[in-house]
Amino acid sequence: AEPRPIAMVTTLNGYACQRRTPLQHHNAVLTDALLVLAEKAEFSENEGRSVALRAASVLKALPHTVINMENLQGLPCLGEHSQRVIKEILEDGKSREVEAALHSEQYQAMKALTGIFGVGVKTADRWFREGLRHPSDVASSGHRLNHTQQAGIQHYDDLNMPVTKAEADAIGQIVKEAVQAVLPGAEIILTGGFRRGKPTGHDVDFLITHPEEGKEEGLMPKVVSWLEARGLLLYQKTNRNSYLEATEGSARPPNNMDRFERSFSIFRLDMPGAGPERHPQAALLEQAQDDSSVGGRRVGESWDWKAVRVDLVVTPFSQFAFALLGWTGSQLFERELRRWAGQEKHMSLSSHALYDSKQKRYLRASCEEEIFAHLGLEFIPPCERNA
Ligand code: ATP
Ligand code: MN
Ligand code: MN
Incomplete structure (x- = not known):
C-alpha cells in the first residue's frame, strides 16, 4: 500500500x-x-x-x-x-x-414517493402530508393519477432497479433498428451517464440526428409508431420541437429548458432465458399468488422482461454538438457550464446553442471541443464530467 x-x-x-x-x-x-x-x-x-x-x-x-x-x-x-x-x-x-x-420517516417516504416516475418533490410532499408513505399507499388511496404516474406505479420495481450497460446496449440496438427503418442515414448516439462511463444508470439517453439538416424533422412520431407496432413501448410521451417558436421575435435564446423533439418513454426489454431468479421477489410472489401474472409479467417461465426508462431526443445536425454536451451531464457539470458561461463570459449556453451577449451573435460549433474553446475552458472528456 x-x-x-x-x-x-x-x-x-x-x-x-x-x-x-x-x-x-x-x-x-x-x-x-x-x-x-x-x-x-x-x-x-x-x-x-x-x-x-x-x-x-x-x-x-x-x-x-x-x-x-x-x-x-x-x-x-x-x-x-x-x-x-x-x-x-x-x-x-x-x-x-x-x-x-436516513432514519427519518419523512426522508424515507419522500425517497420512496419521488422514486415513482412522474412524481416530483411537490406532489410527493403533498402526499406525505396526507399520510402516504409508499407507492402502495398511493395505489390504494384513490388519488387520480396521470398516465405517467400510473406507469410509474405499475413499473415501480423495475424502474428503481439500475439499468446495466448491457441492457443499455440492447436498447440501443432496438432504437437503431427503428430509426434506420424510418429514416435511413440517421444516426443514434448513447449519451447521459453511460457516455460518462457509468456502469449503470436510472435510464438510457439517446440523441438522434441526420447529417442532412431538415431530414430529422418529424422523425419521433415515426420511430414511436415503429416501436409501438412491435409492442416494445410500455409508455411514451412525445413533445414536438418548439425551439423556433420560442426563439422567434427575440434576439436572445429563451432559457435553459431544451425544446427538442423528444420522447420520454418506458421500453419493454425482453430478457430471454432470464427466468424469475433475476427478480428475487418474483419467486416469492409466485408462491404467494395462484395467478402467475404479476403486473403483466409472467414469472416462472423461461422468458422474462424488464421495464426500462429511455429518453429519446431528436436534434438538427447544426445543434448536435450543443445537444451532445447538454445531454451528457452530469447535471451539476451542466449547471456549472451555464453558470460559467453567464457569469464569466457573458454568454448563454443551452442544449441548442451558445449566444455571445457582447458580440450579440450565436457562436457555431460542430463538436464539443469547439464549445469548450468558445467558453475559454480546457476540454474535459465525458468520463471526467462526473461532477
Ligand atoms: P443516470 O445514469 O441516473 O440516468 P444521467 O446523468 O444520465 O444519470 P439523466 O437524468 O438521464 O442523468 O440526464 C442526463 C443529462 O440530460 C443531464 O445532465 C441533463 O442535463 C440532461 N437532461 C435531462 N433531462 C432533461 C430535460 N428534460 N431537458 C433538458 N436536458 C435534460
Ligand atoms: Mn440518464
Ligand atoms: Mn435521462
Whole structure:
C-alpha cells in the first residue's frame, strides 16, 4: 500500500466545469453523506441542495482521500455546514445529521414517493402530508393519477432497479433498428451517464440526428409508431420541437429548458432465458399468488422482461454538438457550464446553442471541443464530467 499523505493540500478551481471529475474517486464516504444532505434539502425544497452538491463535487475531484481538516485548505465550495459534517465523519466515522435524515420517516417516504416516475418533490410532499408513505399507499388511496404516474406505479420495481450497460446496449440496438427503418442515414448516439462511463444508470439517453439538416424533422412520431407496432413501448410521451417558436421575435435564446423533439418513454426489454431468479421477489410472489401474472409479467417461465426508462431526443445536425454536451451531464457539470458561461463570459449556453451577449451573435460549433474553446475552458472528456 502507498504511504498515507500527511498533509496533502490541493487547490481546485471554483467551477465544476474547470475540474476533472472521474467516476471513481477517493472520498465516497464523505460525498455519500453530503449527497444525503442534498437530497434532504431537496425534499424540503430549500436552497441547501446545490450547496451540498457543490461541496460533494469538489471532494469527488480530489486526487487523494481526505484524512484531516488540513486537507481541505484551499478548496472552494466548502461552507461552514459542509465542513462541520466532514469534521464529524473524520472524527466519529459518521454524521449525526446524516444518520437522522436516513432514519427519518419523512426522508424515507419522500425517497420512496419521488422514486415513482412522474412524481416530483411537490406532489410527493403533498402526499406525505396526507399520510402516504409508499407507492402502495398511493395505489390504494384513490388519488387520480396521470398516465405517467400510473406507469410509474405499475413499473415501480423495475424502474428503481439500475439499468446495466448491457441492457443499455440492447436498447440501443432496438432504437437503431427503428430509426434506420424510418429514416435511413440517421444516426443514434448513447449519451447521459453511460457516455460518462457509468456502469449503470436510472435510464438510457439517446440523441438522434441526420447529417442532412431538415431530414430529422418529424422523425419521433415515426420511430414511436415503429416501436409501438412491435409492442416494445410500455409508455411514451412525445413533445414536438418548439425551439423556433420560442426563439422567434427575440434576439436572445429563451432559457435553459431544451425544446427538442423528444420522447420520454418506458421500453419493454425482453430478457430471454432470464427466468424469475433475476427478480428475487418474483419467486416469492409466485408462491404467494395462484395467478402467475404479476403486473403483466409472467414469472416462472423461461422468458422474462424488464421495464426500462429511455429518453429519446431528436436534434438538427447544426445543434448536435450543443445537444451532445447538454445531454451528457452530469447535471451539476451542466449547471456549472451555464453558470460559467453567464457569469464569466457573458454568454448563454443551452442544449441548442451558445449566444455571445457582447458580440450579440450565436457562436457555431460542430463538436464539443469547439464549445469548450468558445467558453475559454480546457476540454474535459465525458468520463471526467462526473461532477
Ligand atoms: P443516470 O445514469 O441516473 O440516468 P444521467 O446523468 O444520465 O444519470 P439523466 O437524468 O438521464 O442523468 O440526464 C442526463 C443529462 O440530460 C443531464 O445532465 C441533463 O442535463 C440532461 N437532461 C435531462 N433531462 C432533461 C430535460 N428534460 N431537458 C433538458 N436536458 C435534460
Ligand atoms: Mn440518464
Ligand atoms: Mn435521462
